Every structure is written in C-alpha cells, then in structure tokens.
Amino acid sequence: MYEKKIPKNFTCGMAVLMEIIGGKWKSYLIYLINNGVRRPAELQRAVPSASRRVLDLQLRELEFHGIIRRVIYPEMPPKVEYYLTSFGESMLPVVAAMENWGIRYMETFKQLMENKQLAMGTAPEVELKKTATLSRRKAVAKAV
Amino acid sequence: MYEKKIPKNFTCGMAVLMEIIGGKWKSYLIYLINNGVRRPAELQRAVPSASRRVLDLQLRELEFHGIIRRVIYPEMPPKVEYYLTSFGESMLPVVAAMENWGIRYMETFKQLMENKQLAMGTAPEVELKKTATLSRRKAVAKAV
DNA sequence: GGACATACGGAAAAAATTATCCGTATCCGA
DNA sequence: TCGGATACGGATAATTTTTTCCGTATGTCC
Numbered sequence: 001m002y003e004k005k006i007p008k009n010f011t012c013g014m015a016v017l018m019e020i021i022g023g024k025w026k027s028y029l030i031y032l033i034n035n036g037v038r039r040p041a042e043l044q045r046a047v048p049s050a051s052r053r054v055l056d057l058q059l060r061e062l063e064f065h066g067i068i069r070r071v072i073y074p075e076m077p078p079k080v081e082y083y084l085t086s087f088g089e090s091m092l093p094v095v096a097a098m099e100n101w102g103i104r105y106m107e108t109f110k111q112l113m114e115n116k117q118l119a120m121g122t123a124p125e126v127e128l129k130k131t132a133t134l135s136r137r138k139a140v141a142k143a144v
Numbered sequence: 145m146y147e148k149k150i151p152k153n154f155t156c157g158m159a160v161l162m163e164i165i166g167g168k169w170k171s172y173l174i175y176l177i178n179n180g181v182r183r184p185a186e187l188q189r190a191v192p193s194a195s196r197r198v199l200d201l202q203l204r205e206l207e208f209h210g211i212i213r214r215v216i217y218p219e220m221p222p223k224v225e226y227y228l229t230s231f232g233e234s235m236l237p238v239v240a241a242m243e244n245w246g247i248r249y250m251e252t253f254k255q256l257m258e259n260k261q262l263a264m265g266t267a268p269e270v271e272l273k274k275t276a277t278l279s280r281r282k283a284v285a286k287a288v
Numbered sequence: 289g290g291a292c293a294t295a296c297g298g299a300a301a302a303a304a305t306t307a308t309c310c311g312t313a314t315c316c317g318a
Numbered sequence: 319t320c321g322g323a324t325a326c327g328g329a330t331a332a333t334t335t336t337t338t339c340c341g342t343a344t345g346t347c348c
Contacts, residue, residue, distance in 0.1 A: 013246025014171045016253050027158045077324035094245045101238045102157025109160050221294035
C-alpha cells in the first residue's frame with residue numbers, strides 16, 4: 001500500500017467507508033467473492049478489464065481491512081481462496097444499497113453522459129429566487 | 145471536467161454511483177447542502193481542509209450530474225446558493241447508509257490504521273481447510 | 289486607497305491510483 | 319523439453335484526482 005503524504009482524517013464515516021471500498025474494483029470484488037467466485041484466477045477472468053496486479057493489490061487491502069480472509073492451501077500448483085469475514089458481510093447491505101441506486105439511474109446517467117447536457121428526467125427545477133437582498137442593493141446582473 | 149483516456153463502463157450500478165459521489169468531498173458536500181450550508185464560501189469554511197478549487201470543481205460536477213442545483217442571485221457582491229434536486233434527495237438514504245456503516249466501524253478502523261496490523265474485533269477467523277485436492281497431490285508447502 | 293468580502297477560473301504541480309511489463313516458483317500434460 | 323496452468327511481487331509508466339498558485343471582477347467599510 002502506497003505511503004500517503006497527505007494524512008487523512010477519518011472523522012466522518014464516509015471517509016472510513018471510502019478508504020475501504022473506494023478502490024476501483026473493490027466493491028465488485030466483494031460482490032464476486034460473496035457470490036462464490038473465490039480464487040484469484042477466477043476473479044481475474046471475471047473482471048478481465050482490470051489488470052491482474054491491481055486486483056491483487058486491492059485484494060490485499062481488503063484483507064488488511066478485515067473485509068475478506070485469504071485461505072491458502074499448501075498445494076502445488078498453489079491454491080488460494082478468498083472468503084468474506086463477518087465484518088465483510090456487515091458491509092453487504094451498504095454495497096447493495098449503492099448498487100441498487102446506481103442501477104436505478106444508470107440509463108438516465110448514460111444519456112446524460114452522451115448528451116453532455118444536464119437533462120436528468122427527475123431533476124431540474126431551475127428558478128431564480130428574488131429575495132429581499134436583491135432590492136436591498138442595486139441588483140447588478142452577472143448572469144451565466 | 146478532465147477528459148478521460150480510459151473509457152469507463154458504467155455497466156454496474158456501483159460504477160455509476162461512484163462516478164457521481166466518488167470524489168473526495170462530494171458526499172460531504174451533499175450532506176452539508178442538505179443541512180442548510182448553501183453558499184460556496186460557507187461550504188469552504190465548513191471544509192477548511194479542502195481547497196477552494198476542488199470544492200468548486202466538485203460542486204460543478206454534482207450540478208452537472210443533476211444532484212444539486214445552483215441558484216444565482218444577480219447581486220453585487222455575487223451570491224450563489226446550492227440546493228439538492230429531487231434527484232439528489234433520492235441519494236440521501238444511500239449516503240446515510242454509507243455514513244452510518246462508516247461511523248460504526250470508525251474506532252475499530254482507526255486502531256487498525258495505527259497498529260498497521262489486522263486486528264478487527266469482529267473479523268479474523270483464520271483456518272486452513274484441508275480438502276481432497278490436498279491428498280490428491282503431493283501437497284508441497286509454500287506458506288506465507 | 290487599502291483590506292476585506294463575494295464568486296469564479298486557468299495552468300501547472302503534486303499526490304494518489306491504476307496499468308504495464310518484467311521477474312520468481314512449481315507442476316501437469318503433450 | 320516446451321507451453322500452459324497455478325499464485326505472487328518489484329519497478330516503472332500512465333492516468334486520474336487533488337492541491338497550489340496565479341489571475342479576473344465588483345462592492346463595503348475604515
């Protein structure tokens with residue numbers, strides 16, 4: 001793990017959670033391991049777009065953080081399996097909530113990315129409030 | 145926003161959600177705005193460890209993704225306020241779940257970081273399974 | 289006029305993360 | 319003996335994100 005130069009705070013839960021599953025593939029690894037994809041090579045085949053190295057590193061970090069547990073079989077050729085710890089399992093509802101929210105807005109999101117325009121179906125109420133502060137001063141326009 | 149060279153997939157919800165709130169301060173910004181901290185300068189004072197620039201950039205991205213809405217008051221000195229859109233509000237439960245999970249394991253996590261040792265209170269069941277595959281071969285040791 | 293407030297943005301440096309490429313070792317099967 | 323499977327790790331490059339430092343503009347208060 002890279003030695004950080006800027007210390008992190010971890011004063012809010014978000015920072016803690018992000019430190020643990022913020023990596024590019026970590027949540028997916030948790031998902032896969034929980035669904036029975038246990039061996040390193042299997043995981044690599046399951047996520048071919050990730051390099052073998054990063055998966056290894058992120059598995060190490062997940063293990064270091066107590067999310068997964070590595071079981072080493074002293075065989076030849078080598079065999080390794082990963083399992084969620086009970087601590088790791090405690091994270092499943094959160095991961096699921098994140099995943100579900102994402103799925104729900106995936107299509108909308110993709111369209112947004114293509115259009116490169118803000119066009120969320122649910123979102124954009126745009127209105128200009130005119131408050132007391134406006135009349136209190138000279139109200140110079142500086143629109144965007 | 146930075147033009148990426150490696151295209152992202154967004155085939156799973158996690159990737160979508162991460163694209164939206166993965167930024168270092170984004171979830172905190174959502175939290176603050178939802179709690180009435182609306183003006184840019186207020187937000188900067190609320191997160192002094194973040195540079196003004198990044199907060200600006202991440203606010204832009206949140207706006208672009210339809211999570212927040214920027215209300216510009218044509219006054220002088222300039223006045224701007226951010227509000228969650230209804231789309232942004234749909235994210236609150238997820239953010240809360242993440243935050244809560246993190247808070248719950250914050251202390252354990254901090255100790256882990258200090259010790260630089262895997263010592264999760266709940267976690268480490270370590271056991272070595274011996275399966276058929278072991279006897280099937282010569283079982284050479286390659287322990288760690 | 290000078291110091292402060294408001295809000296914004298470009299450019300480049302620094303930091304952090306991820307990718308690529310090299311290597312180790314053993315065993316199995318053709 | 320050669321090619322593939324298993325698993326792992328170092329070193330460096332590339333990419334992405336964040337920080338730092340510079341600038342713009344206008345208005346108020348002393």
